[in-house]
Amino acid sequence: MQSEDQTAAIGFLTNLGKAPQRIDTHISTVILFADKVYKLKRAVKLPYVDFSTPLLRLSACATELFLNRRTAPGLYIGVRRITREADGQLAFDGAGELADAVVEMLPFGQDDLFDTMAREGRLTGVLLTRLAHVIAGFHKDAAQDFTRSGSHAVEAALEANEGGFGEARIFDPLKVARLFNLCRARLDQFHRILDARGIAGKVRRVHGDLHLRNICLFKGEPVLFDCLEFSEDLGTTDVLYDLAFLLMDLVHRGLRAQANLVFNRYIDETGDDEAVALMPFFIAIRAAVRAHVGASSAGEDHAKASEARDYLDLALELLGPHQPRLVAVSGLSGSGKSSVAAQIAARVDLAPGARILSTDRIRKQLAGISAEEKLPAEAYTQLSSVRVYAEQRAQATRVLGGGWSVVVDGVFLKPEEREAIEAVASSTHVRFDGLWLEASRDVLASRVAARAGDPSDATVDVLDQQLAQRPGALSWRPVDASASLDESTEKTLQALV
Numbered sequence: 155m156q157s158e159d160q161t162a163a164i165g166f167l168t169n170l171g172k173a174p175q176r177i178d179t180h181i182s183t184v185i186l187f188a189d190k191v192y193k194l195k196r197a198v199k200l201p202y203v204d205f206s207t208p209l210l211r212l213s214a215c216a217t218e219l220f221l222n223r224r225t226a227p228g229l230y231i232g233v234r235r236i237t238r239e240a241d242g243q244l245a246f247d248g249a250g251e252l253a254d255a256v257v258e259m260l261p262f263g264q265d266d267l268f269d270t271m272a273r274e275g276r277l278t279g280v281l282l283t284r285l286a287h288v289i290a291g292f293h294k295d296a297a298q299d300f301t302r303s304g305s306h307a308v309e310a311a312l313e314a315n316e317g318g319f320g321e322a323r324i325f326d327p328l329k330v331a332r333l334f335n336l337c338r339a340r341l342d343q344f345h346r347i348l349d350a351r352g353i354a355g356k357v358r359r360v361h362g363d364l365h366l367r368n369i370c371l372f373k374g375e376p377v378l379f380d381c382l383e384f385s386e387d388l389g390t391t392d393v394l395y396d397l398a399f400l401l402m403d404l405v406h407r408g409l410r411a412q413a414n415l416v417f418n419r420y421i422d423e424t425g426d427d428e429a430v431a432l433m434p435f436f437i438a439i440r441a442a443v444r445a446h447v448g449a450s451s452a453g454e455d456h457a458k459a460s461e462a463r464d465y466l467d468l469a470l471e472l473l474g475p476h477q478p479r480l481v482a483v484s485g486l487s488g489s490g491k492s493s494v495a496a497q498i499a500a501r502v503d504l505a506p507g508a509r510i511l512s513t514d515r516i517r518k519q520l521a522g523i524s525a526e527e528k529l530p531a532e533a534y535t536q537l538s539s540v541r542v543y544a545e546q547r548a549q550a551t552r553v554l555g556g557g558w559s560v561v562v563d564g565v566f567l568k569p570e571e572r573e574a575i576e577a578v579a580s581s582t583h584v585r586f587d588g589l590w591l592e593a594s595r596d597v598l599a600s601r602v603a604a605r606a607g608d609p610s611d612a613t614v615d616v617l618d619q620q621l622a623q624r625p626g627a628l629s630w631r632p633v634d635a636s637a638s639l640d641e642s643t644e645k646t647l648q649a650l651v
Contacts, residue, residue, distance in 0.1 A: 163254035191259040212255035218383040225378040268369040286419035296358035304352030307391035318446030336473040360396035362389035398436035414500035414507035431557035438472035484566035485591030487612035488598030495563040497643040503559035513564035514609035525609040554582040588630030
């Protein structure tokens, strides 16, 4: 129940400017003005959070400020104490008794929320690539925690889910029982790797609530805000489990290709590829959380109840069986192999889809530069190409060996390059599909000439050199890639059936 002091504090805040907007959640009240935002903790005491006294709320505000300044220093201004002065009036940071506390922030437009952009189809590849870069950098610098085993946070999440579903009444009990059994089976399966990741420093004080409504575009950059501040246990977990919330949000909205893009660009930066088989399990747990939390607030709202059931169905889908496979998408420069690889990867395996390993990106990684930077022509030696393909095979072996699918893309002009990648599939005991994308010289040349901001440095001269070499006898299935990307993608998917 809201105290008289807190009621007065909210009234005080709403009178600070004109036409404020008020947003209430189960633990916060946010008052938005044109130039400032004030976030107040509601006077609640729940099993997982206690904001029942002004001092506790002040402490929580200080923690929120500290944690969110890791990712959004430009948004978070400070903490303001609300005091009751001698005349009975409330004031900011006065000499009187503490009545409440708020976090003061700068506002941003609702159009700049990634949630809004997702609904309006404005999440471009460039923007999502930048977001993956921001998250990877944040995780790299986040404080490590060696006091919790890697499986501890996951087991705690499963227990919380089981408790949450126990209070819900809108789900099919058989589905819920299946969810619990599958989650426990996956935990047993991954227990050792989870603990190894904890020892390796992959358990960190992360964001904890990393979905699209907690990401905005601020001064042209993706910014993570409103992290989970009220529980060290819930906010300290495997970095991939933190990423999983965002991927789940994208997948649930039908944006699987976008989820695959973020996943791949994140792993490109972190190199955390040995454990990517954990991702469907992590995403499933996040979906299950959304399911029972949604059920708790659905009441008689049939739309909310339906959405909660959708989350449960997504969790069960992600916990289903799958078979890792290796798909090679090859062809001359301009054939569209990288674009096609990106399109099919989300549909090659369970969400977030296959790991994409591109020779163009690996070449830039080995050179220590970003994918979009250009390498001089003299960097493209026969020896460097041998090294690039060897690194691609090494990475593919790690991911496949860990139980996850891979899509490799590259020219694969030489028979020995094709034979070597096929051998990776054989050594890891997975299905292999080799595809050769082809189009006329005029089509290839026009695409190469039109490139901008692309990881490939190939020119029309390079294309002509490839045409002169010829690939030799091809056992990989040819795919006509002369038409649009959508048509090439559909033909590629048909070849993979």
